[in-house]
Amino acid sequence: MKGQSITSSTIVIQALGIKPDGAIATEDGVCAMCGLHISIGDLCAPAEYSQSFTDELSLAVRGNPYFCGYCPSLTTSDAIRATGFGVFSKSGVKPFRKWQDIADALQDPPEPPFVMTYATANNQHMGWRAPVNESRDVFMVRVGLRDVLVRRHVLRRAVDACELLGNLPGVKPKVAKAARRTLPNPYTFISSDLKDAGHAKLNPGLFSDAARQAWTTAHTDALELLRALSLGETWALRFVLTPGAGGDK
Ligand SMILES: [Zn+2]
Structure with missing residues (x-):
């Protein structure tokens, strides 16, 4: 099974400047959460879910035994707060909460790949299951539990x-x-x-x-x-x- 080469988790973690974490993979695999391909030598962690985890339906590959080195770092309470509202790309994190900031970002998104998140509840997991955008002209925004389409x-x-x-x-x-x-x-x-x-x-x-x-x-x-x-x-x-x-x- 071949996973993705880029996922929202990799983009969001890099934009936030958080280092990936985990153990060195000794076999190929796919991240259960975001679907990232894990190659031998990449960082990974055993797939373990906290009791409060209720987002099974969003898992990329439910039942897979591994997480990538990025996803677990997005489920801490600090990371959940940091990823609720934002535009994440190679140029870092841009604010996406004040209406003016949202209007600006929607009309002038960053260079792809980028991820846009807009949480609609407290403690909503946004970072690892948001869509990855490859175009500034037609893109998706994660709004709460939905992915919505914008054609500029x-x-x-x-x-x-x-x-x-x-x-x-x-x-x-x-x-x-x-x-x-x-x-x-x-x-x-x-x-x-x-x-x-x-x-x-x-x-x-x-x-x-x-x-x-x-x-x-x-x-x-x-x-x-x-x-x-x-x-x-x-x-x-x-x-x-x-x-x-x-x-x-
Ligand atoms: Zn992952």
Whole structure:
């Protein structure tokens, strides 16, 4: 059995500057947690799980007898805290918790390979089971227990589509521009942690008479674009549409 040559664990550990740990492998194997290939001479450890470990479904190769030299270091409480929110790559760790930082990273990710994590609960294991990205244009973010997709060129166009539809009569908020934190958009609510069932629900004002009277083919195209967004792209709009936000929730 051949494992991966690179996994989120290797990227995250290197970005954090933590040294891999373990004993010298005397046979080839595959890490049970992240799926990294372990060659003779690499560091490894026997696969042992603490009583509180409940993430069996995320294991790359359940039942395998070894961990790589990276994964065990990501399950300490310090490491779990350090990996909850971040953009991990060869250039280190970039913050990914304040909305502005998230918006910046989503629009300008680091050179691949990189890993993006956004925890939605305390003590969530993020580092060893996040997707590894090989492209700055189409990438995945680990949001809580999900991996969500972001296509950068689609996200850019979605911001314009939001502005066009969000300024329609019947949709446009009555609050003065200066008092609004979020750019115009046609959603009633966008969730930052994807826990709310009302996430990315379209404003019913879009289908009002007032909106219909101002409707053009550009609006039809914009609505079509928004309806084709991935969950990751509607999630990303939460941050990209709120450029002045400094809060972390
Ligand atoms: Zn591993």
